[in-house]
Amino acid sequence: MEYYIGFDVGTGSGRACLVDKNGKLIAEHSEPTLTHRSPTDHRIFEQSTSNIWSSLSKCCKTILASSGIDPKQVKGIGFDATCSLAVVNKDGRPVSVSRTGLSEDDEKDENLGREDAEKDVWNVILWADHRAEEEAEKINSTGEGVLGFVGKTMSLEMEIPKTLWLSKHMKSDKFKNSMFFDLPDWLTYNATSSLARSACSLTCKCSFVPPGAKMVHECDGNKEEVSKDGWSARFFNKIGLEQMVENDFEQLGGIPGKNGLVLTAGQPVGKGLSKAAAESLGLVEGTAVGSGVIDAYAGWIGTVAAAQGEGQPKPTLEDASSRLAAIAGTSTCHIAQSKEGILWGPYRDAVFPGLWMNEGGQSSTGQLIDFMMQTHPAYPKLVELSKKSGKSTFELLGDRLEEMMKEKNAPTLTHLTKDLHFYPDLVSHVPAMIVNEINLTDFHPVTIARSFCGLSGNRSPLADPRMKGSIVGLTLDDSLSDLAAKFNVTLEAIALQTRHIVDEMNAKGHKIDSIYMSGSQAKNGPLMRLLSTVLQMPVIIPPQPSAAVVLGAAMLGKYAYDISLERQSQEITSQEEAKAASEKDKNKLWDVMVSMTHPGKTVEPRSDELGEKERKLLDVKYKIFREAVEVQRKWREMIAQAV
Numbered sequence: 001m002e003y004y005i006g007f008d009v010g011t012g013s014g015r016a017c018l019v020d021k022n023g024k025l026i027a028e029h030s031e032p033t034l035t036h037r038s039p040t041d042h043r044i045f046e047q048s049t050s051n052i053w054s055s056l057s058k059c060c061k062t063i064l065a066s067s068g069i070d071p072k073q074v075k076g077i078g079f080d081a082t083c084s085l086a087v088v089n090k091d092g093r094p095v096s097v098s099r100t101g102l103s104e105d106d107e108k109d110e111n112l113g114r115e116d117a118e119k120d121v122w123n124v125i126l127w128a129d130h131r132a133e134e135e136a137e138k139i140n141s142t143g144e145g146v147l148g149f150v151g152k153t154m155s156l157e158m159e160i161p162k163t164l165w166l167s168k169h170m171k172s173d174k175f176k177n178s179m180f181f182d183l184p185d186w187l188t189y190n191a192t193s194s195l196a197r198s199a200c201s202l203t204c205k206c207s208f209v210p211p212g213a214k215m216v217h218e219c220d221g222n223k224e225e226v227s228k229d230g231w232s233a234r235f236f237n238k239i240g241l242e243q244m245v246e247n248d249f250e251q252l253g254g255i256p257g258k259n260g261l262v263l264t265a266g267q268p269v270g271k272g273l274s275k276a277a278a279e280s281l282g283l284v285e286g287t288a289v290g291s292g293v294i295d296a297y298a299g300w301i302g303t304v305a306a307a308q309g310e311g312q313p314k315p316t317l318e319d320a321s322s323r324l325a326a327i328a329g330t331s332t333c334h335i336a337q338s339k340e341g342i343l344w345g346p347y348r349d350a351v352f353p354g355l356w357m358n359e360g361g362q363s364s365t366g367q368l369i370d371f372m373m374q375t376h377p378a379y380p381k382l383v384e385l386s387k388k389s390g391k392s393t394f395e396l397l398g399d400r401l402e403e404m405m406k407e408k409n410a411p412t413l414t415h416l417t418k419d420l421h422f423y424p425d426l427v428s429h430v431p432a433m434i435v436n437e438i439n440l441t442d443f444h445p446v447t448i449a450r451s452f453c454g455l456s457g458n459r460s461p462l463a464d465p466r467m468k469g470s471i472v473g474l475t476l477d478d479s480l481s482d483l484a485a486k487f488n489v490t491l492e493a494i495a496l497q498t499r500h501i502v503d504e505m506n507a508k509g510h511k512i513d514s515i516y517m518s519g520s521q522a523k524n525g526p527l528m529r530l531l532s533t534v535l536q537m538p539v540i541i542p543p544q545p546s547a548a549v550v551l552g553a554a555m556l557g558k559y560a561y562d563i564s565l566e567r568q569s570q571e572i573t574s575q576e577e578a579k580a581a582s583e584k585d586k587n588k589l590w591d592v593m594v595s596m597t598h599p600g601k602t603v604e605p606r607s608d609e610l611g612e613k614e615r616k617l618l619d620v621k622y623k624i625f626r627e628a629v630e631v632q633r634k635w636r637e638m639i640a641q642a643v
Contacts, residue, residue, distance in 0.1 A: 002075045004561070005063070005283075006554030007056050008295060009033070009081035009183060011128065014055035017550045018063045018074075021558065023596030025547055027063035031055040036122045039104045043133075045126035046098050049086050049186060052124070053280070056187075060281040076288035076564075077273070078266065078556025079187040080298035080549060083205045085125040085162045086186035087178050089115065092193075094123035095178050097166060112166065113174025124183065125162045132161035135239075139164070144235045145215025145225060146207050151344050151463055160207045163252075164241060176243065179251050182206060184292035191277045191289050194270030196261040196572075197253035199349040200293040204359070206252060207235065208262075210348045213341075229255045230262070257575035263291035264582045265301070265351045266559035266589050271571050288564045290556030295549055296359070297351055299327035300335045302552030303516040303542055305593035309602055317352070317590040324502065324512045327549065328521035332494075333361040334460065334501055342509050344460055352589065353582040358510070360460030360501050364426055365494050366521055371426065372490045377478040385480075398526070400484040412614040413526075414621070417489045420473035421621065423628040424493040425458045461504035462629065466636065470628060488526075495530040496618070496625045502535060516540045518548030532603045533611065534618050542600040551596070559592045 001020055008015045015030040034051050038044035064071060087095045096114040099107050100122070115121065125131070136156035140147065147154060154161065163180050170178075181189060182201035189195060202208035209215060209227040217223045225232075231252070233245045244252060254260020263269065269289045278285040293301065304323045307314055315323075320337045327333045341348065341356040350357040364371075373379055373393070386393045401413055410416040457465035471489075475482070502512050514537050521527060522545030532539045542548050563585055572578050605611065 001073060002561075003069055003073050004554045004557040005060060005074055005077045006298075006550040006552065006557065007059070007077065007079045007187065008298065008550040008553055009052055009056070009079075009187065010295065011035075011082055011126070014052055014059055015550050016056060016059035016063055017547060017554060018067055018069060019551060019554045019596070021596075023551065023555075023598060025544060025551070026069070027067040028547060028550070029059045029062040029066070031058045034120075035126065036098060036100065038098075038100060038107065040107055041099075041131070043130040044098075045129040046122040047084065047124040047126050048120040048122055049088070049094055049124055049190070050120045052183075053187075053190060057280045057282070060283065064282055071283045074283055074287060076290060076557030076559075076561030077191070077283070078290040078553040078558075078560065079184055079191070079292035080295045080553040080556075081183040081187055081292070082127045083157070083159070083201070083294050084127045084183040085159045086181045086183050087123050087125075087166070088181070088186070089177050090179060092189070093117075094121040095174065096121045096123055097125050098122035099169075109169045110171075112170040113178070127157050129162070130156055132156045132165040135161040135164040135168075139239050142235065142238050143217065143219030144232065144238060145217040146209060146232050146235045147218075148216055149203070149209055149213070149341075149345060149347065150207075153463060154207070158207070159205045160239075160241075164239060167241060167243075181253075182294070184294060185253070188269045188289055188292050191273055192270035193274045194261075195253065196263050196269050196291065198291045198293065199262050199264045199353075200291075200297055200347075200351065202230070202253065202262060203347040203350050204294055204297075204345070204357075207232070211256070213348055229258070231255060261573070261575055261578060263572065263578055264349055264353050264586075265293050265297070266290040266556035266563075266592075267572060267578065267582060267585075268560040268564045268567070271569070272564070286569070288557065288560040290558075290560030292553070292556065293351065296327050296333040296335060297357070298552035298556075299333070299518045299549045300325040300337075300357075300552070301351065301555055301593060302548035302550075302597065303518050303540075304337075305590065305597040306516065306540060306542065307594075307599045308514070308538065308540060309599050312599070314594050317587060320590075322511050322513045323516055324505070324514070325516045325518070326498070328365060328517060328519040330365070330367045331361060331363050332365045332498075332519075332521070333359065334498075335359050336505060336510055336512060338510060340509070343505070352586050353579070354586075358505070360505070362424075362494065362497055362501075363457065363459050364424070368424055368426060368494065369487070369490055372486055373483065376483045376486060378480045378483040381480060382483060397484045397487050400480060401488055404481055404484065411610055412617075413488050414492065414614045414617050417485050417492065418617060418621075420485060420489045421471070421624050421628065422486075422489045422493040423467075423470045423625065423632070424490070424497060425467040426469040460501050464633075467629070467632065470632065472628075491524075491527045491530050492534075492618075492621070493625070494527060495534040496622050498531060499534050499622055500626065512537075514538050514540060516542075518542060518545050520546060522546075522548075528603045529606075532605045533614055534622070536605050536615065538605075539603040540600060541603065543598055545600075555589075555592050555596050558596065559589045562588060562592065 017028040018026040036046040101111040231249045256262045272286040325335045344360045346356040458467040
C-alpha cells in the first residue's frame with residue numbers, strides 16, 4: 001500500500017497527517033510552535049523556522065510510529081502554511097527579523113539580520129504581524145497595476161510590505177545577503193534544497209503577476225501593460241525596492257525562465273527530500289515533494305472535489321467553478337475558481353495553470369461567536385449552570401432557545417429573534433491568534449489556530465476596514481434568555497453576510513450554487529442549517545472537517561509522486577518544462593483530488609412549510625442587513641463632514 005503525508009503549519013502549531021492513496025486518514029498529530037511578542041510593540045508577532053521544522057519532525061515521527069507504517073511506503077509529501085515571511089541567508093541559515101536581541105531589554109534595529117548557530121533565531125514575520133502599516137500605505141498610494149491583482153488594496157499582512165519594512169530597518173549588507181520566502185515555499189526549500197517557488201505563494205502574497213496577465217496602471221491614465229517577467233520593475237522601483245530589480249529578483253525567487261523557477265500546486269520540487277530533511281522527518285531520501293500552497297488553498301483542494309453524496313456522479317474540473325470553498329475557524333476565507341479573473345485577487349495559476357482563484361472572507365466569525373457570548377452579563381451564570389449540569393454552554397443555549405420558542409409560540413428560531421438585527425463587522429485592534437472555539441457537535445472546547453482572512457472591519461464584499469458592528473433591538477434584558485437570543489442572531493448575521501459575499505460574486509460573473517465547508521465551524525450544526533436556508537443552496541461538510549486542510553496538503557504529495565513516477569524521477573529544471581508539464585498534467589491533479597475526497601454530509605435548505613416561512617423572513621432580514629451597511633456609511637460621512 002502507498003501512503004502520503006500532508007504537513008500543515010498554522011498560527012500556533014504544526015500538524016501532519018498520514019493518508020492512504022484513497023484519502024483515508026490513518027494517523028494525525030500536532031505539536032505547538034512558539035511565537036515571540038515584542039515587549040514594547042504590540043504589533044509584533046515572530047516565529048522561528050527552526051522551531052517550526054522541529055515541530056513538523058516530531059509530528060511526522062509520531063504518526064509513523066503510531067501507525068506502524070514503514071517510511072519506505074510513504075511515496076510523497078506536501079506542505080501548506082500561513083502566509084508568513086521567512087528570511088534566511090544565501091546559505092539557508094536563519095536571519096533574524098526581530099529587534100529583540102539576546103534579552104528582552106535589548107530592543108534595537110541593530111539586532112535585525114542577526115544569525116546564531118547555537119540558538120533559534122526569530123526569522124519569521126508571522127502573518128498577524130502589523131509592523132508594515134506605513135509601507136502598505138505607501139504601496140497602496142502608487143496606483144500601480146500590480147494592485148489590480150490584490151483587490152486594489154495590498155494588505156500589510158502580505159510579504160512585500162514586510163520586506164520593504166526590513167529593507168528600511170536592517171543593515172544593507174545583511175538585507176542584500178538575505179532570501180525572502182513565503183512560508184510554504186520555505187518548507188519545500190528546506191525539504192529539498194530547491195529554490196523553486198510556488199505560483200500560489202508568489203501570486204497571492206508576493207506581488208507576482210503571472211506572465212501574460214494584463215495590468216492597468218491607474219496612476220498612468222489606466223495605461224495597460226502585459227506582464228512579461230512576472231515581476232513589475234516599475235512597481236518595485238517606485239516603492240523603494242530597487243535592489244530587487246537590480247539582481248533580477250533573485251532574493252524573491254528570481255525571474256521565471258532566467259534565474260528562477262515557478263511551479264504550480266503539487267508539481268514535484270527538485271529531486272525530492274534531501275538526505276538531511278529525510279533524516280529529520282524519519283522518511284526516505286528522494287521521497288517526492290509537491291510544490292506547496294497557502295493553508296486556505298489547501299482547504300479548497302481538500303474539499304471541492306467531493307461528490308454531493310454517495311452514488312452521485314464524480315465532479316469535473318469545470319464543476320469546481322460553481323463550488324465555493326469556505327475555510328472557517330476564527331475567521332472565514334471563501335475561495336472560488338474561474339476561467340477569467342473576476343474579483344478579490346484575482347490570482348492566476350494559484351492552483352491550476354491558466355485558471356484564476358478569487359478569494360474573499362469574513363474577518364471575524366468563530367471569534368465573533370466567542371466574543372458575543374463571553375462579554376454578555378449572563379455568561380458567568382451560563383458557565384456556572386454548565387458546571388452543575390454537566391452540559392456544555394452551547395447545549396444549554398440550545399435548550400433555552402427551544403424553551404423560548406415554545407413560550408413565545410415562535411415557529412422557527414428566526415421568528416424568535418425577528419426584531420433583533422446584527423451587523424457583524426467588529427474591529428479587533430490586536431490580531432486574534434489562538435482562539436478557544438467550540439465544537440457544536442460534540443460540545444467539547446477545542447483550541448485551534450487559524451490565519452485566514454485576519455483583517456479588521458469588512459474584508460468582503462466591501463473591502464472597508466472602517467466598518468464596525470451594530471445591533472438594533474436592544475432592551476434592558478440581561479438574562480440568560482437574552483444571551484441565547486444574541487447567540488442565535490450572531491449565527492444569523494454570519495449567514496447573512498455570507499449571502500452578501502455570494503450575491504456579489506454571482507453578480508460579477510460567478511455561478512456559485514453550493515458551499516464546501518472545512519475548519520472548526522463546519523461542526524456548528526445550527527450555523528450550517530442557517531447558511532443553507534439563507535443561501536438556498538446545499539452546504540457540503542466533509543467527513544473530517546478539521547482535517548480537510550492537511551488532507552489537501554497530502555493530495556499535493558500524491559500528485560507529486562504520480563508525476564515523478566511518470567517522469568522517471570527526472571527533475572523539472574526549466575520554466576518552459578514546468579509550464580508544459582503543468583498544462584499537460586492539470587487534469588491529473590483534479591483526478592487525485594476526486595479520488596482522495598470522500599462524500600460527507602449535505603445540509604439542504606428546508607423545503608417544508610416552516611422552511612418557506614423562515615426563508616421569507618430571512619429574505620427581509622437580508623434587506624435590512626444591506627440597509628445597515630448603507631446607513632453606517634452615510635452616518636460616517638455625516639460625522640466626517642461635521643468634524
